[in-house]
Amino acid sequence: MQEILLSLQHISKDFGEGPVLSDVSLEVARGEFVTLLGASGCGKTTTLRIISGLETADEGRVILSGQDMTDLPPEKRPVNTVFQSYALFPHMNVEKNVAYGLKVRGEDKATIKARVKEMLELVQMSDYARRMPAQLSGGQRQRIAIARALALQPQLLLLDEPLGALDLQLRRQMQVELKRLQKKLGITFIYITHDQEEAVNMSDRICVMRGGRFEQIGTPEEIYDQPMTRYVAQFIGRSTIFTGKVKSVNGNAAVIEDENGSFTVDASRARLTVGETCEVCVRTERMRASGTPVDGFSLPGTVREARYAGGSVETFVLMAGGAEAVATGEERMADAAKPGDTVYLYWNPAQAAVIGGASHGA
Amino acid sequence: MAHKKALHPLKAKEARRNALFTVPMACLAVLLVALPLVYVLGMALTTADGQLTLDNFKGILRADYLLVFANSMKLAFYTTVISLLIGYPFGYFMARSGRRWKALLMLLVIIPFWTSALVRIYGWKILLQGNGPINTVLKSLGIIEKNIKFLGSYGSVLLAMVYCLISMMILPCHSAVDKMDFTLVEAARDLGSAPWRAFLDVTLPLTMPGILAGCVLVFVPSVGIFYLADIMGGGLVLVGNLIRDQLLKVRDWHMGSAMSMVLIVLTAGIYLVYRRAGGDDLGVF
Numbered sequence: 001m002q003e004i005l006l007s008l009q010h011i012s013k014d015f016g017e018g019p020v021l022s023d024v025s026l027e028v029a030r031g032e033f034v035t036l037l038g039a040s041g042c043g044k045t046t047t048l049r050i051i052s053g054l055e056t057a058d059e060g061r062v063i064l065s066g067q068d069m070t071d072l073p074p075e076k077r078p079v080n081t082v083f084q085s086y087a088l089f090p091h092m093n094v095e096k097n098v099a100y101g102l103k104v105r106g107e108d109k110a111t112i113k114a115r116v117k118e119m120l121e122l123v124q125m126s127d128y129a130r131r132m133p134a135q136l137s138g139g140q141r142q143r144i145a146i147a148r149a150l151a152l153q154p155q156l157l158l159l160d161e162p163l164g165a166l167d168l169q170l171r172r173q174m175q176v177e178l179k180r181l182q183k184k185l186g187i188t189f190i191y192i193t194h195d196q197e198e199a200v201n202m203s204d205r206i207c208v209m210r211g212g213r214f215e216q217i218g219t220p221e222e223i224y225d226q227p228m229t230r231y232v233a234q235f236i237g238r239s240t241i242f243t244g245k246v247k248s249v250n251g252n253a254a255v256i257e258d259e260n261g262s263f264t265v266d267a268s269r270a271r272l273t274v275g276e277t278c279e280v281c282v283r284t285e286r287m288r289a290s291g292t293p294v295d296g297f298s299l300p301g302t303v304r305e306a307r308y309a310g311g312s313v314e315t316f317v318l319m320a321g322g323a324e325a326v327a328t329g330e331e332r333m334a335d336a337a338k339p340g341d342t343v344y345l346y347w348n349p350a351q352a353a354v355i356g357g358a359s360h361g362a
Numbered sequence: 363m364a365h366k367k368a369l370h371p372l373k374a375k376e377a378r379r380n381a382l383f384t385v386p387m388a389c390l391a392v393l394l395v396a397l398p399l400v401y402v403l404g405m406a407l408t409t410a411d412g413q414l415t416l417d418n419f420k421g422i423l424r425a426d427y428l429l430v431f432a433n434s435m436k437l438a439f440y441t442t443v444i445s446l447l448i449g450y451p452f453g454y455f456m457a458r459s460g461r462r463w464k465a466l467l468m469l470l471v472i473i474p475f476w477t478s479a480l481v482r483i484y485g486w487k488i489l490l491q492g493n494g495p496i497n498t499v500l501k502s503l504g505i506i507e508k509n510i511k512f513l514g515s516y517g518s519v520l521l522a523m524v525y526c527l528i529s530m531m532i533l534p535c536h537s538a539v540d541k542m543d544f545t546l547v548e549a550a551r552d553l554g555s556a557p558w559r560a561f562l563d564v565t566l567p568l569t570m571p572g573i574l575a576g577c578v579l580v581f582v583p584s585v586g587i588f589y590l591a592d593i594m595g596g597g598l599v600l601v602g603n604l605i606r607d608q609l610l611k612v613r614d615w616h617m618g619s620a621m622s623m624v625l626i627v628l629t630a631g632i633y634l635v636y637r638r639a640g641g642d643d644l645g646v647f
Contacts (some may be wrong), residue, residue, distance in 0.1 A: 008501075052552055053551075054548050054551065054552065073551070073556075074548070074551040074552050075552075075554045075555055075556055079550045080552055080553065081548075081549070083545055083548070083549060085543070085545055087543070087545045087546050087548070087549035088549075089549070089550075089563075089564060090546075090568070091547060091567050091568060100550070100563075101553035104550075104553060104554040104555050104559060104563075105554050131540075148553070149553075152553065152554065191455050295620050319388050
């Protein structure tokens with residue numbers, strides 16, 4: 001068992017317009033990269049502010065390294081934040097921004113100088129020490145904000161959508177850099193984003209938030225492969241969700257029937273019983289379309305459109321129940337099904353997830 | 363002329379439209395500000411029979427006149443400092459409070475503008491007089507035995523000055539605080555600053571333009587105002603009194619003009635120093 005660095009215990013918060021957080025709990029191990037993922041207004045920023053001390057929880061406790069931080073003001077917490085808007089001090093140059101925390105802490109000049117130099121090297125901004133924040137690009141400001149927060153060697157770094165304002169290419173590049181930085185320094189990161197791809201790429205664990213609650217906490221793989229709720233299944237990745245009744249269970253294979261037809265899933269984790277209603281999530285890239293029926297599946301549909309998606313072809317299929325499913329194939333465009341063709345959907349049963357299945361089985 | 367660089371049609375149109383507004387304003391400014399100023403300068407530099415002279419300015423270099431100038435500057439300085447000490451916190455809390463409070467406080471700042479300062483100062487005079495409400499209340503509470511003579515004191519003059527000019531301090535301070543991004547204060551707190559330290563390191567420097575603007579807006583009129591001191595009594599003689607007396611009592615318009623010029627140059631000097639220090643333009647230039 002890894003050492004628990006941060007423990008949020010039954011945190012609730014209400015700003016007077018309904019609960020923003022309701023009874024959320026989370027444990028973060030030292031050195032871990034945990035992402036709070038959710039749509040705007042789900043309470044992720046509030047969670048972060050409660051950890052940093054900029055907001056106080058109505059109920060619950062914040063424990064850091066075994067020490068109760070709940071009632072400490074932000075300046076007394078060994079936690080630093082990279083703000084969404086960067087919040088660089090506009091009247092101080094880069095160097096002074098990075099030095100600020102050290103100066104407040106009362107470090108001597110030589111120490112501050114060395115540390116600032118080290119931090120600017122770390123984020124590759126040594127040449128910009130004398131620039132004012134207004135003279136920097138968004139990406140450069142981002143680096144300075146990170147350097148400033150890391151200068152104090154916090155036990156925990158909080159990042160509030162740090163890449164939100166950057167364009168896609170820079171964003172990808174910064175994702176890689178941030179992840180490397182985190183590994184190199186071994187600092188625990190709690191990272192906020194509403195971008196599921198970013199969360200999946202960077203995190204050790206993802207905490208999907210919705211309406212002030214934690215919908216699911218798990219590794220990116222768990223979140224992707226075994227969504228606990230329909231919301232998580234829809235929020236992360238593209239998928240088709242089937243709602244049907246279990247017709248038969250034969251060993252690990254369960255046959256499920258819905259308005260589109262019937263199909264097979266792997267029931268080893270979900271432990272389904274005949275007659276039970278369940279939801280099944282099939283990822284777009286794992287859904288296949290075949291010109292001939294496939295054993296165990298009876299999901300006929302009409303092709304509406306086939307689209308080249310770079311390396312693969314996506315086929316949009318109108319199913320018997322009226323819903324649309326997207327299948328992925330690796331054939332060339334010329335070989336793909338044409339609009340109006342009848343196709344049969346299928347997948348590898350082990351790769352479809354019964355929503356909430358993991359908790360069923362446990 | 364034929365080679366004059368042609369403006370883009372849209373730009374030219376915009377320029378014409380701008381001229382439509384600026385030309386009349388410029389004419390007004392010349393008529394109402396520049397011409398009288400030139401006239402005053404002319405008066406200051408001439409004798410009664412139209413001879414050019416510097417005697418009027420030399421005449422100001424008298425110990426008693428210089429003392430009056432010094433007194434005016436001193437009063438203006440105190441007025442500015444007190445206005446700042448009260449006006450900045452007021453503007454700060456106004457900017458930081460909720461919408462309702464903000465509206466209420468703003469109303470409190472603006473309402474006094476609805477009546478003449480003169481009328482309001484007479485109101486203060488009634489409040490402060492020998493057997494006025496303040497003395498009566500203090501006596502009935504047993505805090506004092508004899509009436510306090512508020513009127514005529516330096517304090518009462520300062521009170522009137524601050525009262526009349528403090529909104530000039532509150533408004534720019536309020537707007538500076540209002541414009542500030544308080545995430546910066548959170549960042550300072552996050553980096554280890556206690557609230558007071560975050561204020562000194564972040565809020566104060568970032569709202570300094572508002573403070574400076576407020577100081578100029580209070581100081582400059584403070585130097586010239588004299589009727590408040592007259593109403594509150596106490597026989598304080600200020601530059602304004604001096605100029606008025608020259609113009610209306612001694613009827614030496616040339617001397618009075620010279621004094622006015624000195625006052626104008628002094629206040630313009632303050633404004634220039636302020637601009638040099640990077641101050642906002644206050645909509646003046």
